[in-house]
Amino acid sequence: xxxxxxxxxxxxxxxxxxxxxxxxxxxxxxxxxxxxxxxxxxxxxxxxxxxxxxxxxxxxxxxxxxxxxxxxxxxxxxxxxxxxxxxxxxxxxxxxxxxxxxxxxxxxxx
Amino acid sequence: xxxxxxxxxxxxxxxxxxxxxxxxxxxxxxxxxxxxxxxxxxxxxxxxxxxxxxxxxxxxxxxxxxxxxxxxxxxxxxxxxxxxxxxxxxxxxxxxxxxxxxxxxxxxxxxxxxxxxx
Numbered sequence: 001x002x003x004x005x006x007x008x009x010x011x012x013x014x015x016x017x018x019x020x021x022x023x024x025x026x027x028x029x030x031x032x033x034x035x036x037x038x039x040x041x042x043x044x045x046x047x048x049x050x051x052x053x054x055x056x057x058x059x060x061x062x063x064x065x066x067x068x069x070x071x072x073x074x075x076x077x078x079x080x081x082x083x084x085x086x087x088x089x090x091x092x093x094x095x096x097x098x099x100x101x102x103x104x105x106x107x108x109x110x
Numbered sequence: 111x112x113x114x115x116x117x118x119x120x121x122x123x124x125x126x127x128x129x130x131x132x133x134x135x136x137x138x139x140x141x142x143x144x145x146x147x148x149x150x151x152x153x154x155x156x157x158x159x160x161x162x163x164x165x166x167x168x169x170x171x172x173x174x175x176x177x178x179x180x181x182x183x184x185x186x187x188x189x190x191x192x193x194x195x196x197x198x199x200x201x202x203x204x205x206x207x208x209x210x211x212x213x214x215x216x217x218x219x220x221x222x223x224x225x226x227x228x
Contacts, residue, residue: 035214037154044204044220045146045154050212057216088154092213097168099144099156099215 002026004089004102012110019076021105023089028069033092036065036074039104040085048087049074076107084109111135111217113205118222125195129222131188131205136217139163139183142208144215145190147201147224155201158190159208173199195226 003026013019023034031052037045047056049065052072062077076083089102117129131143145157158169158179167179178191188205202223206215 033213035212037215039154044218045215046218047209047214047216050209050214054212056214090154090214097159097166098170099146099159101146101154101156104153 001098002029002091002093002100004091004100006087006089006102006105008105009103010106010108012108013079014110015079015081017079019074019079019083019107021074021076021087021107023067023072023074023102025070025072025091029091029093031068031072033094034065034067034072035090035092037088037090038083038085039088040082045088079107083107111207113207113217113219115203115205115219115222118203118224120225120227121195122228123196123226126191126193127195127224129190129192129203129205129224131190131219133186133188133205133207136207138181138186141210143179143181143188144206144208145179145188146204146206146215146218147199148204148221149198149201152201157203160188192224195224197226200224200226 005024007022034052036049039045053065086104112134144159160179176194180189202221204221207217209216
């Protein structure tokens with residue numbers, strides 16, 4: 001089974017700074033099946049990025065995804081106050097079908 | 111698009127519970143649907159998926175043999191039947207829609223809380 005590791009566990013930054021979040025898979029995966037979600041306190045997760053680099057509908061362009069193989073990155077170019085949240089990467093495996101989430105990275109205000 | 115979960119409750123270990131997810135705003139019968147849970151203060155854990163027509167279902171190892179996912183496309187409703195509940199099943203249970211253009215979850219409900227405690 002593929003496992004996802006996210007780093008750092010917590011990222012303390014100020015508004016306007018750049019955030020770089022890492023997701024590492026235990027083995028090479030197709031970027032088609034790699035997604036990122038944002039979860040704010042008390043709210044359900046929302047889809048940010050799918051296919052490793054495609055922004056979901058309505059997601060601002062300060063969010064970008066990149067990577068391939070085992071290493072994927074979510075970048076927030078300039079943090080807005082509403083971006084302080086927990087971010088999860090997710091992989092879809094097809095044999096058998098299952099979703100795997102990473103443990104999450106919390107982005108909090110410095 | 112709306113997904114509204116219900117049925118969460120406090121139950122004793124070993125008992126059963128059925129969750130529901132009523133959806134609106136999209137053609138339910140054409141989408142795969144998932145349940146994802148989140149234990150208090152913890153991360154997301156995928157639970158199960160059901161295909162658009164209910165013919166295929168898959169489960170996380172942690173719930174296999176105890177949970178059953180089903181759907182009623184005539185009622186636009188997704189279900190999760192949970193049996194032999196354990197303390198570690200305590201979580202907020204979300205239903206979510208699988209995006210047709212990518213294997214990701216593009217709409218989520220707000221969740222329903224299941225607490226397993228004696």
